[in-house]
Amino acid sequence: MADDKQLTRLRDQIDSIDDQILALISERARCAQQVAEVKQSAGDAVFYRPEREAQVLRHIMAKNQGPLDNEEMARLFREIMSACLALEQPVKVAFLGPEGTFTQEAALKHFGHSAVTVPLGAIDEVFREVAAGAVNYGVVPVENSTEGMINHTLDTFLDSTLNICGEVELRIHHHLLVGPNTHSDHITRVYSHSQSLAQCRQWLDGHYPKAERIAVSSNAEAAKRIKGEWNSAAIAGDMAAELYGLTKLNEKIEDRPDNSTRFLIIGRDSIPPSGDDKTSIIVAVRNEPGALHNLLEPFHRNGVDLTRVETRPSRTGKWTYVFFIDFLGHRDAPNVSAVLAEVGSIVADLRVLGSYPKAVL
Numbered sequence: 001m002a003d004d005k006q007l008t009r010l011r012d013q014i015d016s017i018d019d020q021i022l023a024l025i026s027e028r029a030r031c032a033q034q035v036a037e038v039k040q041s042a043g044d045a046v047f048y049r050p051e052r053e054a055q056v057l058r059h060i061m062a063k064n065q066g067p068l069d070n071e072e073m074a075r076l077f078r079e080i081m082s083a084c085l086a087l088e089q090p091v092k093v094a095f096l097g098p099e100g101t102f103t104q105e106a107a108l109k110h111f112g113h114s115a116v117t118v119p120l121g122a123i124d125e126v127f128r129e130v131a132a133g134a135v136n137y138g139v140v141p142v143e144n145s146t147e148g149m150i151n152h153t154l155d156t157f158l159d160s161t162l163n164i165c166g167e168v169e170l171r172i173h174h175h176l177l178v179g180p181n182t183h184s185d186h187i188t189r190v191y192s193h194s195q196s197l198a199q200c201r202q203w204l205d206g207h208y209p210k211a212e213r214i215a216v217s218s219n220a221e222a223a224k225r226i227k228g229e230w231n232s233a234a235i236a237g238d239m240a241a242e243l244y245g246l247t248k249l250n251e252k253i254e255d256r257p258d259n260s261t262r263f264l265i266i267g268r269d270s271i272p273p274s275g276d277d278k279t280s281i282i283v284a285v286r287n288e289p290g291a292l293h294n295l296l297e298p299f300h301r302n303g304v305d306l307t308r309v310e311t312r313p314s315r316t317g318k319w320t321y322v323f324f325i326d327f328l329g330h331r332d333a334p335n336v337s338a339v340l341a342e343v344g345s346i347v348a349d350l351r352v353l354g355s356y357p358k359a360v361l
């Protein structure tokens with residue numbers, strides 16, 4: 001038995017600490033309200049500031065001395081900021097629905113749980129609703145560590161004038177889910193998004209080689225669909241399992257344990273520097289000898305680190321290659337703006353998709 005007196009004393013101590021935390025969070029929330037008033041009187045309608053939020057979280061992680069780890073501590077502060085912001089104006093964020101997708105999880109990880117998330121049926125709809133001003137931001141998947149680029153998202157950027165305002169990385173754990181009518185010995189169909197089916201290919205080959213694999217628009221849609229079906233399973237994540245009341249027959253069935261997806265936050269405004277930023281651009285290059293070398297050389301010469309170079313076929317037919325390039329640094333930094341000016345002068349077309357804070361969490 002624990003020492004009753006010692007327990008009582010520790011719990012009293014926790015109660016008094018909680019009172020202090022409560023008072024401090026309230027004081028912080030009042031401060032954030034005043035910031036909103038200052039912004040409003042300056043005619044600034046944008047309360048949410050991604051670069052400032054990234055700085056707050058980085059500061060917390062740098063100062064944290066444990067015992068909670070940096071990510072855990074930052075997650076708590078993420079939620080405090082989200083709640084403070086929602087006092088003035090909850091951020092409205094569109095995502096690739098239905099409810100329960102990994103994209104929704106990414107949206108909540110980035111904006112916190114006080115954000116209002118709006119499920120939409122397709123990636124281009126997310127772009128459209130942001131462009132129309134019906135929501136403040138959108139969240140779209142862009143690349144998976146196992147399966148590579150999500151080409152549909154890249155292609156949608158070709159026709160869009162929206163800005164990238166941030167990035168989120170999410171560890172993706174897939175589970176094999178069933179409804180009450182299905183037994184593990186009688187699974188003849190497995191539904192999921194094509195990316196998720198691909199991420200679990202070897203596991204499915206080993207455990208359900210004969211089951212038909214059916215690709216649907218999202219893994220949450222798969223979970224929703226099998227709820228009342230016989231002999232059917234879905235591959236989806238925790239949020240979908242919980243939301244649609246399904247049983248996890250097998251957990252973490254992704255072939256690679258480090259399976260993760262990167263998502264982009266899209267919005268209408270460009271974002272000032274946060275001190276640790278990335279920039280994404282699209283360039284169209286003429287099909288001539290040395291074109292790729294000439295395109296990349298200025299980055300190297302100016303000490304700008306490339307983090308990703310992706311090629312897509314141009315859809316106009318006019319240019320042979322379109323490159324999506326990500327690199328470290330903000331477009332306002334002198335070495336980055338020098339590279340952009342130089343690259344702009346040699347390529348057929350250059351569009352800066354945005355400079356944004358590097359993912360903190």
Ligand SMILES: C=C(O[C@@H]1C=C(C(=O)O)C=C[C@H]1O)C(=O)O
Nearest residue numbers: 032035047048049052053081084
């Ligand atoms: C308080 C501000 O506004 C919002 C709330 C923040 C916070 O709670 O720390 C940070 C950035 C903004 O999203 C601010 O700009 O400082």
